Amino acid sequence: MAKKGILVTGGSGLVGAYAVQMLLERGERPVIFDVALNERLLGAVGLDPAKLTLIRGDMLDLPALISAIRDSDCDRIIHPKKFSAGLIAACA
Secondary structure (H helix, E strand, C coil), X not given: CCCCEEEEECCCCHHHHHHHHHXXXXXXXXXXXXXXXXXXXXXXXXXXXXXXXXXXXXXXXXXXXXXXXXXCCEEEXXXXXXXXXXXXXHHC
């Protein structure tokens, strides 16, 4: 049975790309869901966009989000922006 994916919202942004990198290192199958796919940034953090599942979509578009989860067989979602907000507040 194939491993279920983890949908990473904003996965091609700076924090999201590092989250994707960490998931890959743990043997997970991240699926990037982002309104503005930034393949250049993914490459800058050492990821090969050609080897990743990339889905262009806005997380505020509920039907698109549900379709992405179903179509990519994800059973978990990570929203890295939530973590970055906490990190910025902790460092302030």
